[in-house]
Each structure stands twice: as structure tokens, then as C-alpha cells.
Amino acid sequence: MPRISYVRPEDVTEPDLARILDDSRTFGTPRLESQSIRAHVPAVLRTFADSWQRVFREGVLDHSVKELARVFIAKSLECGYCAGQRSHLGAEAGLSEREFDEVIEFRDSTVLGDREKAALQWAEAIAWDANLADDELWTELHKHFTEPELVELGYFIGLTMGQQKFLKTLNLQHGDLGAGTLAGLAPEVAESLRK
Numbered sequence: 804m805p806r807i808s809y810v811r812p813e814d815v816t817e818p819d820l821a822r823i824l825d826d827s828r829t830f831g832t833p834r835l836e837s838q839s840i841r842a843h844v845p846a847v848l849r850t851f852a853d854s855w856q857r858v859f860r861e862g863v864l865d866h867s868v869k870e871l872a873r874v875f876i877a878k879s880l881e882c883g884y885c886a887g888q889r890s891h892l893g894a895e896a897g898l899s900e901r902e903f904d905e906v907i908e909f910r911d912s913t914v915l916g917d918r919e920k921a922a923l924q925w926a927e928a929i930a931w932d933a934n935l936a937d938d939e940l941w942t943e944l945h946k947h948f949t950e951p952e953l954v955e956l957g958y959f960i961g962l963t964m965g966q967q968k969f970l971k972t973l974n975l976q977h978g979d980l981g982a983g984t985l986a987g988l989a990p991e992v993a994e995s996l997r998k
Contacts, residue, residue, distance in 0.1 A: 807973055810842035824839065826852075828849060834977065834988075838852070840970075840975070858958060864955045868892055870892070878932055879931070880967050888988060900990060914982065
């Protein structure tokens, strides 16, 4: 059981909040379990959902870079709940499990390009050691990204890192609210829920 109870989705009657929970069933990432925790405070659910929509799903930076950064943070934090999620927009942009398999060892990757590697190196610096963001990294970042893209990426890395650290403490499990949807799950996680 999670360390904070889930708000039962069927008990949510405010139309905008019910829509947010329905979106979790449709798209995953964020999954219904985490959104049902946030639903204890409607302002938190609304604010998080709005940021997620405007910065992760939409925004100035292509989604696949943000999705790779999100999965890097999840895997480096060892948050199995978050690492087991995938964005449908990332899949539509052509991301495959091969890229996700290589995010931790991104420097040695043969499938990730220099742009993605620069973004992941910055994610590593934001999450683990700001000193890694040296002049060489900033030269590489400015080579591949505009300043608005960097602002969005940095903000998103901070947002997802904070939420993932929060969720990791809660003992959430995929399927706690039913296996009715497999949306937003990595293939191996979806397969385990099917069984």
C-alpha cells in the first residue's frame, strides 16, 4: 500500500480534476496512481497537470529530449515506478527501448546523438553535481539548444526530479488502481501487469 492513500478516481466530481485523472488513464505519464495522490489537494493536481502539459507534452523543446531526460532521472534515482513509465509522445517521436536502455551509460551510447548526450549530461549535473556543468558542457549545450529550450529543459528536469524523489518515498506500484489501462508503461512493466 502507498504511504499516502489514493483518492478514488470515482469520488472526484469536479470536471477539470476528473478530466486530469481520465488523461492519466489515456496517456499515462503521469500515471493514475501518482495523480490520485496529488488529488488530495486539488490545487496541487491542477498545477502539476498544467505544468506537465505546457512544459513536458508541449513547449519549445522537442518532446523526445525531455522524455530521455525524465527516464535518465528516474533510472539514476532508482525510482522503479517512474522508470517504468513511457510517454506516448516519445514513442510517436520514434524513441524506442534501445534509447532508454542507454540513458544511464549515455556517454558510451551508439544510438544517442550528441544533442541527446549533452542534455543527459546536463540532467546529470542538475541531479547529482552542479560542478559537472562546466564550460565544455555549456559550449555543447549552446551548440545544440536555444536559450528558451535550455530554460524549458532545466525547469523540466527540476520538476521531474523533485516529483520522482517525492513519489519514490510513497511506495507506489503500477496497477494499484487496477490494470484497466497499460497506457504510459514500459513494455516489460505492461507485460508483468498483463500476467
